[in-house]
Amino acid sequence: MHDRRFEGQSLVFGNQGALYKTAMTWFDHSTGSIWSQPIGRALVGELRGATLTQIPSTLDTWAGFRARHPDARVLANGLSGPRLVLATPRENWVVGLALGDAAAAVEFGHARVAGLVQLTVGDEPVLVWVDEATGTVRAYLRRVANRVLNFDPAGDDTLRDHETGTVWSAVNGLALSGPLAGQALSPVPWTSSFDWAWRDFYPESAFIGS
């Protein structure tokens, strides 16, 4: 997910209909430049080299998201009439993390079984949490007030850090009880990708669990 603003202008994006390195491309309506989705960057055209800012997002079941955000508004295009809801295929999926010049990918199936994967992407300590039952995905920075934390699963969608014993919600990143209660883990932008596409874009990327 990306912020559509570039140099103060709000760009509108269409689907270029092409693959670049096996992944989706966009065009912007202002200049027709061609953008690559995984890196959020214009490849050719007037805006060549421009990069959009990533925005953290979540992947949730509707029940889970709605419980936390009862005031949420839901995209309605395509919701009227019969809908065919298919299970989302997860083979060869990775949770892709690109922070600064560094990249890492956590294999989805591995994370789902492990529940919690902790890694470092460049200089940034990160955790990826996947709920085994629902496939919900979260990614957070493991740094709070300049302190790096390491976590264990603590049951009921919670995590406990080794350093202070604080118990955190894996679902929203809030410290529920303990010395750091009231603090929050910062969400990290991530992207779901097929593993081969991630490797195409980030040949130096670490792959965890594959």
Next chain:
Amino acid sequence: MVAVGLTLAAVGALALVWAIRGSPEASRVARPPQDLPDPHERMMFDSAYDQRLSRDAIPPIYAPQFVAAVDAPLQPDELVIGLVIGGEARAYPVTTLNRREMVNDVVGGTPVLVTW
């Protein structure tokens, strides 16, 4: 999902073949602008670039419409992409994103591009 093209590759392989063969627009797909001055860069780009469909053959959502959570006819276990910006929460059903791939939206005052 960065994935994406992914969606193209995974979900749409058959549909793509059909669309390309079946559509008279196929011969009029957009060409990339020839503006990479460096021949090596141009060659690298061309070797990685594969124009499959015309622009917006998979139609993005340019004018998103919304319903309140209580009125949304979603199944409890279906997946949604969630964004929360400036206190405003938005859910994008993955089933819709599989078909449309891109949404131009504004959430909490921030213009966003949701892609899958």
